[in-house]
Amino acid sequence: MGVTWWKNATGMRDFTFIAEHVTKTLHGKNTGPWSLSFKVLRDNNQNNRQMALKDSKLLYQVSLAQQPGLVYCMVDGSVVIEAEKEMEIILSRLKNLWQLRQSxxxxxxxxxxxxxxxxxxxxxxxxxxxxxxLEIDYHPCTTPNNASKLFQEFVESIVPPTAQLSCEYEYNYEQVGLSNNEFTTAHTSYQYMQLFRNDGLF
Incomplete structure (x- = not known):
């Protein structure tokens, strides 16, 4: 349902703070490891060689552990697409079109x-x-943006008041070809793309 970034966290100390607060105070259950991979590729089209780097297109690629067979891609602010994991291999072989910038x-x-x-x-x-x-799913709600206030309250309940958070609580999903009626893993991937793009994490 939502992705946020605690900017002024201090590493393992704050990670441990969250873990202890969740398990001891909120009686949460540790369900094991999870991961995501994020890649940024730059448009390497021969016709664009004369363009300034800032004018070239960027392709964002997200793979989430909860959907191991899928990858989600978006070129700049265009449509988010869902593809089979083989898309990563295809893109890695298209070096004349896309150059890996960061991973x-x-x-x-x-x-x-x-x-x-x-x-x-x-x-x-x-x-x-x-x-x-921090990534949060609220299972009873399947409609994007419907639980924004609840998501915000939940985030604020698990981090200290001094936490500097960067997150959006509502998104215009339709502008990238996603439904505003049914939340999917593609929506979560788009939130990651927006977070990494807007906060200059790459």
Whole structure:
């Protein structure tokens, strides 16, 4: 349902804070590891060689552990597409069209807390720590943007008041070809794309 980034988190100390708060105070259950991979590829078309790099297109690619056979892609702000995992291999072979710019795998832990699933991970880009990533699913709601207030309240209940958060609570999914009526993993992937694009994490 939602993705947020705790910008001023301090690494394992805050990761441990979340884990203990979730399991001891909220009686959540650790359900094991989870991960996501995020890639950014730059348009490498021969016709665009004279263009400034800032004018070239970027392709965003997200793979989520909860959907191991699928990958989600979007070129700049266009339509989000869902494809089989083989799309990653195809793109890696199209070096004349797309050049890998950055790639990261983020690994963390998943928790079940009543009607919520919480996924938590430290963001490390190379050796640079960027903060703590939080992904929240609210199972009773399947309509995008319908649980925005509840999502915000839940996030605020698990982080300290000093946490600097970066997140959007509502998105215009239709502008990227996604439904505003039924939430899917593609919606979560789009939220990751927006987070990484808007906050300059790449």
């Amino acid at each position: 990261v795998t983020i690994e963390g832990t998943s928790y079940e807390i009543g009607d919520f699933t919480l996924r938590v991970a430290n963001i490390l880009l190379g050796s640079t720590y960027k903060g703590l990533l």
